[in-house]
Amino acid sequence: MNKNIFSQIYSDYTQQIEAGTLKPGVKLPSENELAEQYGTSRETVRKALHLLSQNGYIHKMRGKGSFVLDMNRMEFPISGLVSxxxxxxxxxxxxxxxxxxxxxxxxxxxxxxxxxxxxxxxxxxxxxxxxxxxxxxxxxxxxxxxxxxxxxxxxxxxxxxxxxxxxxxxxxxxxxxxxxxxxxxxxxxxxxxxxxxxxxxxxxxxxxxxxxxxxxxxxxxxxxxxxxxxxxxxxxxxxxx
Structure with a gap:
């Protein structure tokens, strides 16, 4: 995995989401589209998207893609969802x-x-x-x-x-x-x-x-x-x- 490109994808999208350039509910480009855009592998893209998901920037829906979350609704850190x-x-x-x-x-x-x-x-x-x-x-x-x-x-x-x-x-x-x-x-x-x-x-x-x-x-x-x-x-x- 190219760590520089991984960091670049993550940084680009966190900045756009935090700035409000990407609005809540917007669908991100597909893994293939991002891989082509950044000139990298799908694995690198997938790991960057996974980190965005884990940190509350996007929500990944199987078979549908990745969608921007409302950062105002993630104002406070949240604990693990356990009973x-x-x-x-x-x-x-x-x-x-x-x-x-x-x-x-x-x-x-x-x-x-x-x-x-x-x-x-x-x-x-x-x-x-x-x-x-x-x-x-x-x-x-x-x-x-x-x-x-x-x-x-x-x-x-x-x-x-x-x-x-x-x-x-x-x-x-x-x-x-x-x-x-x-x-x-x-x-x-x-x-x-x-x-x-x-x-x-x-x-x-x-x-x-x-x-x-x-x-x-x-x-x-x-x-x-x-x-x-x-x-x-x-x-x-x-x-x-």
Whole structure:
């Protein structure tokens, strides 16, 4: 692989995307076209496109090509798209999920705005407290499009919703936007979390997309301050549970 050409392709496209010259949704030239344009091999082009994808500049759709992502929607780095069950297993800590609600509801107006859908369109509302080593430190409030996910239950929510979506429904979860802020605790936080004397929580709002770019999930994850860790951008990798 020619490293100079690899770097040039990556640099050219990051600059154009960051400057707004290439707008969100624009399709990039094909691998063959880029190889001809830069006078290099498809392998070099493929690796440059892979790095652009991994760093959140483009989204590659099998059989369709590479499309520019909205960099404003990637304003904050995002963690790997893993479920709480996967994460707790990797950390080797004792953990459990307490499901407080799993119901099909008409979408409230403020959630409809987040999901870009009509108010009262059916969505699944899932409210879960995450307990690690005996302390409830995370409160997850998830909303899933019922048009994409026809069924959810407390049992599924207590295990891994992502394992169900990918294993049973064969959905391909691709990428997400996350917005992170520090906010005052609510009455619900005090009721469902072990906050001690905390007056604020870290709030991570997740906008999760399928491979075809459909925004199908909005999650508000509320973390106890002393247990929150900021991590870098990553994509969900194939074959992960």
């Amino acid at each position: 709480f069950k996967e994460l707790s297993e990797r950390l080797g800590r004792t953990a459990r999920t307490l499901v407080h609600e799993a119901s099909l509801i008409p979408c409230p107006q403020h959630i409809a705005r987040q999901l870009n859908i009509a108010e009262k369109e059916p969505v699944w509302k899932i409210v879960r407290a995450r307990e690690i080593e005996g302390e409830k430190i995370i409160l997850d409030k998830d909303y899933f499009l019922a048009s994409v996910i026809p069924f959810l239950s407390s049992e599924i929510a207590s295990q891994s919703i992502y394992a169900y979506l990918e294993g049973e429904l064969e959905l391909k979860i691709a990428y997400a936007k996350k917005e992170i802020s520090v906010e005052q605790v609510t009455a619900e936080d005090k009721l469902l979390l072990d906050l001690k004397r905390d007056t604020h929580v870290v709030v991570v709002r997740n906008y999760v997309h399928l491979e075809d770019t459909t925004l199908f999930e909005y999650t508000e994850s509320r973390h106890r301050l002393d247990k929150f860790q900021f991590v870098e951008f990553a994509r969900r990798m194939p074959n992960e549970e």
